[in-house]
Amino acid sequence: MGSNYQRFMHAFNELHNVIAKKVNRDPDTNFGELMGAAAKKRDKVIEKYVDEIDFYRELRNLLTHNTINGDEAAAEPSNSLIKEIKMVTEKIKYSKRAKDLFLKKVRTFDINDPLEDVLDVINQVRYTQFPVFDGNQLEGILSSIGVTKYLAKAMDKDLNAIKKATVRQILEVEDEQEFYETISEDTSVFDIEEIFSKRIKEGRTTYVLLVAKGEKINKRTDLIGIITPWDLPKIIANK
Incomplete structure (x- = not known):
């Protein structure tokens, strides 16, 4: 067999093992079952590359079951294909x-x-x-739009009254529809992009994601990051 045959088979086996780990299955699990588990789990990374992975599987089957004169592969994978399968494996793994x-x-x-x-x-x-926050309790999101709305409604008040206004009063004029949600620090960029895509389609273009240490923000120190639509280019670049 040619050297690229061996390199391709090694790369495919590595892909198999990475997908098995991603879906919490034994590495000896049939590849088709692994892909079925990934589809059930709706793993966004694997979904992105599912067509490429299906092609790798078909080629693997062809090379495994079809040889010329018993020892020569029916096809020789190219260097670029081997490089591609390694790239896809890295994307899934990391x-x-x-x-x-x-x-x-x-x-x-x-x-x-x-x-x-x-x-x-x-x-x-x-x-x-x-x-x-009110102490450690997350109360909502204060936006510059909310501040503008408050100031517009307070135009008939004297300057001292406006100066004495608090964040609580500004929150009262923010839109009733919540425009934020909390996500875990382990949420993938694919899931983040999907959340923003859905919210933008709903017309919620100022939606923000609060990144929590764990699953929820139970106290102020649980808030460890924030993501806004302005971060979409960074999200897309890291898919």
């Missing part, structure tokens, strides 16, 4: 997650913070959405 890309200190507000502090921060930073 798919990026929220914790790989979006862990950062998040600027938050307390529900009793004054409007004056909010305006000062908005004036200094480029982002416009801020998680709000």
Whole structure:
């Protein structure tokens, strides 16, 4: 058999083992069963490359069961194909997650913070959405749009009254429909992209994802990152 035959078979076996680990199955499990398990699990990385993987499987079967004169492969995989299958294997094995890309200190507000502090921060930073806590309880997201709405409604009040306004009062004029959700730090970039795609189709273009250490934000220190639609280019680049 040619050297590329051996290299391809080795690369395919590595792909088999990586998929088996991804779907929590024994490496000796039939490849078709592994792909079925991945489909049930709706693994986004494997879904992305399912056509390529099916081609690799068909080629593997062809090479395994068809030889010329008993020792010569019916086809010789190209170097580029072997390079491709290794790339797909790496993508599945090391798919990026929220914790790989979006862990950062998040600027938050307390529900009793004054409007004056909010305006000062908005004036200094480029982002416009801020998680709000009441002690350790997450209360919602404060947005620059919400601040603008509050100021528009408060035009008939005197300046001192406006200055005494708190984050709590601003949250009261934010849209009733929640435009954020919490995701685990282990959420894949494929799942993140799918969430944003669905929300944008719903017209929720300012939707944000709060990254939690674990599954939920039970206290302020559980919030370890934030993802906005502005991060979509970074998400797509790391798929």
